[in-house]
Amino acid sequence: MPHPPFTPIVEALPETVPFVGPEAIERRTGIPTRARIGANESGFGPSPKVIAALRDAAPGVWTYPDPENFALREALAAHLGIGNDEIAVSEGIDGLMGLLVRLFIAPGDVVVTSLGAYPTFNYHVVGFGGDLRFVPYQRYHEDPEALAAMARQTNARMVYLANPDNPMGSFWPAADIERFIEAVPETCLIVLDEAYMETAPDDFPRIDTSRPNLLRLRTFSKAYGLAGLRCGYAIANRRIAGAFNRIRNHFGVNKLAQVAALAALDDQAYLHQAVESIAAARTRISRIANANGLTALPSATNFVAIDCGRNGAYAVRVLEALGEQGVFVRKPAAPGLDQHIRISAGPDEQLDILEQAMPLALRAAQGSP
Amino acid sequence: MPHPPFTPIVEALPETVPFVGPEAIERRTGIPTRARIGANESGFGPSPKVIAALRDAAPGVWTYPDPENFALREALAAHLGIGNDEIAVSEGIDGLMGLLVRLFIAPGDVVVTSLGAYPTFNYHVVGFGGDLRFVPYQRYHEDPEALAAMARQTNARMVYLANPDNPMGSFWPAADIERFIEAVPETCLIVLDEAYMETAPDDFPRIDTSRPNLLRLRTFSKAYGLAGLRCGYAIANRRIAGAFNRIRNHFGVNKLAQVAALAALDDQAYLHQAVESIAAARTRISRIANANGLTALPSATNFVAIDCGRNGAYAVRVLEALGEQGVFVRKPAAPGLDQHIRISAGPDEQLDILEQAMPLALRAAQGSP
Numbered sequence: 002m003p004h005p006p007f008t009p010i011v012e013a014l015p016e017t018v019p020f021v022g023p024e025a026i027e028r029r030t031g032i033p034t035r036a037r038i039g040a041n042e043s044g045f046g047p048s049p050k051v052i053a054a055l056r057d058a059a060p061g062v063w064t065y066p067d068p069e070n071f072a073l074r075e076a077l078a079a080h081l082g083i084g085n086d087e088i089a090v091s092e093g094i095d096g097l098m099g100l101l102v103r104l105f106i107a108p109g110d111v112v113v114t115s116l117g118a119y120p121t122f123n124y125h126v127v128g129f130g131g132d133l134r135f136v137p138y139q140r141y142h143e144d145p146e147a148l149a150a151m152a153r154q155t156n157a158r159m160v161y162l163a164n165p166d167n168p169m170g171s172f173w174p175a176a177d178i179e180r181f182i183e184a185v186p187e188t189c190l191i192v193l194d195e196a197y198m199e200t201a202p203d204d205f206p207r208i209d210t211s212r213p214n215l216l217r218l219r220t221f222s223k224a225y226g227l228a229g230l231r232c233g234y235a236i237a238n239r240r241i242a243g244a245f246n247r248i249r250n251h252f253g254v255n256k257l258a259q260v261a262a263l264a265a266l267d268d269q270a271y272l273h274q275a276v277e278s279i280a281a282a283r284t285r286i287s288r289i290a291n292a293n294g295l296t297a298l299p300s301a302t303n304f305v306a307i308d309c310g311r312n313g314a315y316a317v318r319v320l321e322a323l324g325e326q327g328v329f330v331r332k333p334a335a336p337g338l339d340q341h342i343r344i345s346a347g348p349d350e351q352l353d354i355l356e357q358a359m360p361l362a363l364r365a366a367q368g369s370p
Numbered sequence: 371m372p373h374p375p376f377t378p379i380v381e382a383l384p385e386t387v388p389f390v391g392p393e394a395i396e397r398r399t400g401i402p403t404r405a406r407i408g409a410n411e412s413g414f415g416p417s418p419k420v421i422a423a424l425r426d427a428a429p430g431v432w433t434y435p436d437p438e439n440f441a442l443r444e445a446l447a448a449h450l451g452i453g454n455d456e457i458a459v460s461e462g463i464d465g466l467m468g469l470l471v472r473l474f475i476a477p478g479d480v481v482v483t484s485l486g487a488y489p490t491f492n493y494h495v496v497g498f499g500g501d502l503r504f505v506p507y508q509r510y511h512e513d514p515e516a517l518a519a520m521a522r523q524t525n526a527r528m529v530y531l532a533n534p535d536n537p538m539g540s541f542w543p544a545a546d547i548e549r550f551i552e553a554v555p556e557t558c559l560i561v562l563d564e565a566y567m568e569t570a571p572d573d574f575p576r577i578d579t580s581r582p583n584l585l586r587l588r589t590f591s592k593a594y595g596l597a598g599l600r601c602g603y604a605i606a607n608r609r610i611a612g613a614f615n616r617i618r619n620h621f622g623v624n625k626l627a628q629v630a631a632l633a634a635l636d637d638q639a640y641l642h643q644a645v646e647s648i649a650a651a652r653t654r655i656s657r658i659a660n661a662n663g664l665t666a667l668p669s670a671t672n673f674v675a676i677d678c679g680r681n682g683a684y685a686v687r688v689l690e691a692l693g694e695q696g697v698f699v700r701k702p703a704a705p706g707l708d709q710h711i712r713i714s715a716g717p718d719e720q721l722d723i724l725e726q727a728m729p730l731a732l733r734a735a736q737g738s739p
Contacts, residue, residue, distance in 0.1 A: 004582035005527060005559040007613060008476040014616040024436040037433065046432045055431070055626075059424040062598035062630065063415045064406065065591075067393040092461060092622045099619055107377040121620075128617050158374060190374040213373035222434075229431035229625030244376060247383040248497050250468055251490075253461045256598030257424075257626050261431065 010130045019121040023329040035327035036354040041304045044347030045278045047226035048271035054264035068251035087210045089245040094218045094233035099125045106131040113151045114161040115143040117335025142171040145181035163194035165201045168333040168343045170300030174204045193217045199224035201301035210238045225265040230258040279303045282346035306341040313339030322362035379499045388490040392698040404696035405723040410673045413716030414647045416595035417640035423633035437620035456579045458614040463587045463602035468494045475500040482520045483530040484512040486704025511540040514550035532563035534570045537702040537712045539669030543573045562586045568593035570670035579607045594634040599627040648672045651715035675710040682708030691731035
C-alpha cells in the first residue's frame with residue numbers, strides 16, 4: 002500500500018528507547034517498585050519552597066510559558082557570573098543534546114564519545130546520521146587524553162565527556178579537564194556534561210565563555226530534585242547559545258519548570274542539605290555493598306557503581322533479582338563496565354529496602370544458571 | 371578565530387522566533403499586560419480538578435515522567451476509541467510539528483501550506499531544509515481543494531491544513547475535509563491541525579487510523595486551559611505514531627503535564643462549561659467590534675478575527691494602540707489577511723478592559739500618520 006516515505010536517515014533508525022522507565026517495568030512484571038533507586042533521581046525531593054511555588058503557580062498554567070525563559074536565564078546568569086545570552090534552556094539535558102547535535106552534525110560527521118557513556122547522547126547522534134566513534138574507559142574513568150586524541154585523528158565535529166561520569170560515578174579534577182579542553186581542536190565542539198556537578202568535589206574549570214568550542218550542560222534533575230519537570234541548561238559563548246534559537250521548540254520549557262527552577266536556584270541552603278544527604282546515602286550504599294562482599298566504586302555523583310565481582314551476565318542476574326523484590330536499579334551495559342550495577346542515592350527508607358533485598362538477590366543470582 | 375561550524379542547513383537559518391511572548395513585550399515597553407487576550411490561551415483556566423491534581427502531584431516532581439506517556443495514551447485511546455499505539459504525545463503541537471517534519475522531510479522536499487497559516491509549522495519545515503509552497507486563503511478560509519491540487523502538482527511530501535483555522539477562525543465541515551483527504555495522494559502526509567476542535571461545531575471526519583497518510587494534531591493548550599504545561603498529541607496509524615519513538619525526546623513531556631492532561635480529560639463537564647464560556651466571549655468580542663464600526667468574522671475557535679476596515683498598516687496601528695493600554699492581542703501578517711486583528715476569548719474582566727480600550731485605540735490609530 003502506498004504511504005508517505007520517511008527520510009532516508011529516519012528509515013534506517015530503530016524504535017530504540019534509551020532508557021526503559023520503571024513504570025514500564027512495573028507494567029511488564031506486575032511487581033510494584035518499592036525502592037526507586039535506579040534513575041539517579043533525588044529521592045530527597047525538591048526544596049519545600051519549590052513545592053510551595055508549584056502549588057501557588059498551579060492556577061496559572063493556562064498561559065503559555067515565556068518562550069525566552071528570560072527570568073530563569075537572568076537568574077542563572079547572575080548565579081554563574083555570565084551574560085543571559087550565554088545560556089540556553091531546554092527540556093532537560095536530553096532536549097539540549099538533540100538540539101546541539103542538530104546544530105553541528107550533518108550526516109557522516111564524526112562524533113567522539115566513550116564506550117559506555119550516556120546512551121541518549123548517542124541516540125541523538127545516530128538520529129541525525131552522525132558517525133559515532135568510541136574510546137574505552139580507563140579504570141572506570143572516561144579517558145580525556147584518548148578522547149582528545151581521537152577527536153584530532155578523526156577530524157571530529159563534536160566530542161562528549163561527562164564529568165562527573167555516568168554510569169561509573171568517577172571524577173576528573175579541573176586541571177585534567179582543562180588539559181582536555183586545550184587538547185581538542187577549536188573546530189570541534191566539546192560537550193562537557195556536568196549534570197552531576199553539585200554532588201562532586203568543588204574542583205571544576207572556571208566558567209569561561211570566551212572559548213569558541215566549549216559547551217557545558219547542567220540540570221535541575223539531579224541534586225535539585227526536579228527530574229519530573231524537565232529543565233536543563235547549556236553554558237556556551239553567545240554564538241552557540243544563541244544558535245539554539247534557530248531550531249528549538251521555543252515554547253518547549255513548561256511554565257511550572259520555569260517556576261520550580263527559579264525557586265530551586267534561590268534555595269541554595271536546601272541544595273547544600275540535599276547534597277549532604279546524598280553523600281551520606283552514597284556512604285551507606287557502599288557499606289551495604291561491602292557487607293555483601295562486593296566492591297563499591299568511589300562516586301562524585303548521586304549514585305554508586307557496585308562491582309558484582311563476576312561478569313556482566315551475573316550482574317544482570319543481580320539486577321533482575323533486585324527487581325523481583327521491587328528494587329529498581331540500573332546497570333552499565335558496555336564491556337569492561339558491565340560487571341557493575343548502579344544504585345542511586347535515596348532516603349533511608351529506600352536504602353533499608355535495598356539492604357534487605359541485596360543478600361537475597363545475590364543468593365538468587367548465584368543459584369540461577 | 372576558528373570555531374565549530376554549524377551544519378549547512380543551520381548556517382542559513384535566522385534566529386527567528388515564531389511568536390514573541392507578551393512577557394517580552396512587557397520587558398521591552400514597560401507596559402504591564404492588563405488583558406492577556408492575544409495568544410489564544412483560555413483565560414477561563416483549567417478545571418479546578420486539574421489544579422487540585424497539580425497541587426497533589428507537586429512533591430513528586432523528583433521522579434522522571436513515564437517516558438512512554440502510557441497512562442495518558444491509554445486514556446486518550448479510550449476517549450477516541452483507538453489503540454494507544456495510534457497516539458503520540460509530545461511537548462505541545464509545536465513539539466510534534468518539529469518531530470513530524472524531521473520524520474518525513476529531507477532537504478528540498480516540498481511541503482504545502484496556506485499563506486498566512488501557522489508560522490511555527492513553517493519554522494520547522496525551513497529548519498529541516500524543506501521547500502515550502504503557499505496556497506492563498508479564499509475568503510478567510512484555507513482552501514482545501516487548492517491545497518490538494520498544489521500537493522499533487524508539486525509531488526509534495528506533506529500538506530498542512532488547520533481546521534478550525536488559525537488565525538482567521540474559519541471552519542470546514544466534515545464533508546469538505548473528507549473530500550480534501552481523498553484528493554491528496556497517499557504518499558503525501560496530511561497534517562490536519564485540530565488544535566481548536568473543542569470550540570468548533572461537532573462536525574469532524576470520524577477518527578480513521580487506517581488511512582496511511584493522515585495525522586491529526588490535538589492539544590490540551592486551548593479549551594482545556596493547559597498551555598503552560600505543553601502537552602499535545604498526534605493521532606495516526608501505527609506506522610507513523612510509532613515512528614516518533616525513533617527520534618523524540620523520550621522524557622520530554624513533563625510529569626505535571628501528564629497528571630494535568632489526565633485530570634483534564636477526565637473532567638469533560640468542565641470542558642463543556644469552558645466551551646460555553648468561550649462561545650459567550652466570542653459573541654461579546656464581536657459585539658465590541660460592531661459597536662466600534664468594525665466587522666468580526668465568524669469563529670469556530672477560541673478567538674475572533676476583526677477586520678479593522680483599512681489596510682495592514684492601519685491594523686498594526688490598532689494593535690499597537692491596544693498594546694499601549696496593556697491589551698495584548700495579535701494579528702495575521704499575510705497579505706489579504708493583515709487588515710485583521712485577532713482577539714482571544716477571555717473572562718468578562720478581560721473583555722471589559724478590551725471594551726474600554728478599543729475606541730481609544732481606534733482614535734489613536736486614525737490620528738497617527
